[in-house]
Amino acid sequence: MQDSDTTETDGGVTVQDQPFGLPRWAVAVIPLVLLAIVLGYLFLGSPFAALATGGAALPDVTVSYTTLPDDQTVLVHVTNNGPGTVTVEQVLVDEAYWSFSMTGGDRTLGPLESSTVQIPYHWEPGWDLEVALVLSDGATIHHTIVAPATSPGVTGEVVGTLAVVGLFVGVIPVVLGMLWLPYLRSVSDRALHAVLVFAVGVLAFLGFDALVDVGEFMEAVPGAYEGPFLFALGVAGSVLVIQAVSAWQESRTEGETSRLRTAYLVAVSIGLHNLAEGLAIGTAFALGRVELGAFLVVGFLVHNVTEGPAIVGPLARGRRPGIEHFAALGLIGGAPVIAGAWIGSYAFSPTLGVFFLAIGVGAILQVVWEMADLVRGEDGLASIGTPVNAGAFLFGAVFMYVTGLFIAL
C-alpha cells in the first residue's frame, strides 16, 4: 500500500528522509570520507607528537634460519620486522669483520622485507659459529649456528629419500594401527567407548605436544607476523572450517555415514598433526642434524601406530565401509608426513611452523568434540566419565608420552 504522505518504499522498507536533503549514497559515503580525513590528520599532522619520548624505534631484525650449502658458505636468512628500514653494514663471524653480500641488490631491508646474507667463510663442521649483523646505527643482531653441518641441497635423491622416510613414519604405522579394526568390531560397547576415549587421550597429548612446539617456534617468528595472533587464528580457523564442513556433511547424510565422517575428521586432524611431525623431520635434515632426524623417524614410527585405531575407532560399529575408504583414511592420516618433510627441508620458516601447528591443534579440538558425541551415542545418554573411560583417556595420554620418549632419547 502506498501512502502519499509518507515516503516511497524501497523493497518493503520505509525510507526515512535524509538530513539536509542529501542523496542516500552521500549519507553512506560521508562517514567514510570523514574517517579518511581523521586518519590523514593522524598520519600527517602527528597530533600526538607531545607523547613521543624522542627515542627512535629500535631496529628489529630476526634471523629466521641459516643454511650451509657447503663448507665455505654461510647463508643467513633475515627478516626486518621493525617499522623502519635497516641497513646491514657489516657482518661479524666469530667476532671478526667478514666480507659478505646480500640478495636483493642492496643491503637495506624495508619493513617486512627478507633477504639472505651470503658469507664466504670456511667453517668447521661441529664447531659453533657465531654470526652478528652490524646495522648502520651500530646495533648488532646475533645468531649462533650450533654444531654446523652441510645442509642438503635440493636434489631428486633427497626428495625421494624424504618421501620414503615419510612413508615409514606416517603411512605405514597408521595403516598398521588400522588393522586393529576387525578386533575392535568384536568388542563390547563399553570396551569400544574406552578405545574411543583412548584415542581422545592420544589426541589430547598430541595437542599439548603441538603447544610446546609452537612455544619453541614462536620466539623465532618475526615480530611483525604476530606469532600468538597467527596461532589463535590458525586454531580458531581450523575448528570453524572443520565444524562447518562437518555440519554440512551431517545435513546431507544420515546416522550411518556420520561414523565414517567422524573417522575422516580424525584422519584429517591426525594428518595435520603428522604434517607438523614431517616439518620437524625435514627441518632436522635441513639443518644437517641427520642423527636427530633418524631418532625422530624411529620415535614417530612407534608413536604413530597408535593413531591407526584412533582413526578406525568410529567405524567399529555399523556397516563396514569399502576398502577405498580405508586407503583414503590411511593416506589422509599418514601421507602429510611426506609433505611436511619436504616443506621442512626446503622452505621451513618458524612462521609456517606455527601456522601448521595451530591448524593441527584446531583440528584436534574439533575432533575431540565429535568423539565425545560418538561416545554419548545417538540418544546422548551414555556417560563419558565412567571409570573405564577415564582410565582409557589417561592410558592414551601416557602411551603417547612413553612412545614420545623414543623421540626425546
Next chain:
Amino acid sequence: MSPSLDYERAREYTDALEGRLVDALDGDQGVSRRAVLGSLGLAGGAALMGTGGADDGHAGAGGGESHGNFGARGEFDEGFDPHEFLRTFNTGFDGQDNLTQEVFEEDGERVRYFELTAVDTTIEVAPGVEFSAWAYQGQVPGPTLRVTEGDRIRVQFTNGSRHAHTIHPHLKNLDPRMDGIPQNGPGVLEQGESFTYEWKAQPAGVHFYHCHSLPLKAHIHRGLYGSIIVDPDPERVRERPEEYCDFHESQITPELTEELVARAKSRNHEYDENDEVQELVVVMNSFDTNFDGGNEVYAANTRAFAYGVGETDGKGNWAPGETKRPIQVDGQRPVRVYLVNATEFDLINSFHTHSQFFDYYDHGTTLLPTNQTVDTVMQCQAQRGIIELDYSDHEPGLYMFHAHQSEFAELGWMSFFEVV
C-alpha cells in the same frame, strides 16, 4: 694543514695494479677485461693477514674456492680523515683549520692558546656504521695539541653538548682548580658554559687529555679524548740531562748530554732536526656500538681498518681504497709514532709491528728508550709512549702493524705501513 696522502696517487695505483693484472691475463683463455676488473674486488684465499673486504655483490656465496676475507666491507664516507689526523699537530702556530689557536708572550711566558668545544655528533667507525659520539671539536680523537716544555697551555673550553663535560689533562699540574674533575675548580661544565684551563707544559712526553665527568666510562668511550705532545726543550735538557734518562747525575758524561740534546732537538717541532722525522699520532680506540659493555669496533684513530688495504686477493695483489689505505712512509727517513691508548672496556691494548723491531719510550718522558728492540708493546688505558722505527734496510712494500690481541685486530685494529 699538514700533508695528507694523495687520493689521486691512490687511484692511479689502483689503476696500475688493475692494468698489470689485466695484462698478465691478457689473451689468456679469453678472459675479458671486464671479468678481471670485476673479480679484482673478489676476496679470495684464506688470507688471515690480508685485510680488506669484497665490495658489494662480489663475494658471492658458494663462490668456488672463496673462503671469504676478513675485514670491513666497503669504504668510509667523507668526513673525519684518519690519514690527515695522523700528521696533524696543533701547535698554536699551525694546525687544523677548524681549531682557533695562537701563540703569544704574556708575563715573560709563552702561551699556546686553543679553543676547544665539546659537541654531540655522529661519527663513522666502520664503513656504514655510525656511532653517536661526544667529541672535542666534533672529532674523535680530539685535536692533537703540541707544545714545547715549559710553555703555558691555555685552553678555552666551551661545552656545546647536552651533557656536562670537563677537560682533564695528564700533565704535571700544580693547580688543583685546573684538574678538570667534578669535585674541583669549575667542576663539570653544563651546556653553554665555558671555562679557561691553564696548564704548564710538563713533563716532556706524549700525554692524554679526556673528559672526567661521570659516568667516566661513558664519557671516555663516547670519544672525549685526545693527545697533548710536550716536546722536550733542548736548552732545559742541557741543564738537567739526568731528568731525561735513567742515569744518575753523577753518571752523565758530556757526550751523553750532547746525545740527549740532539735527541731533544729531533723531538722538538721548533727545530730543523725534527723535520727529518716522519711523525705520526696513533690513538688506539674502540667503540661499543650496541652499548652492551663490549666493543664491536677497535681501531687506530677511530676508523676500523682505515690503514688497511682497500682490496686484496690474499695472494699479494692488493690495491689501496679511497678511504682505506696503508700509511705511506719514506723508508729512508725515521718514523716516530706517538701512541696513546684510549681503549675503553678492555684492560690493555697493544702495538705490534711485522718484520720490524723498534725502540719504545714509555710515556715519552725520557730521551733514551725504556724498551729497546721490541716488536710488541702493551699499554693499559691512558698509557702512552713513543715508538721509533727505521725501515731504511727494508725493501719497499707493505708492512703490517696491529694490536696483538687477535680479537682486536680482526675487529678493526689492523694496519699497514707502505714503505716506499
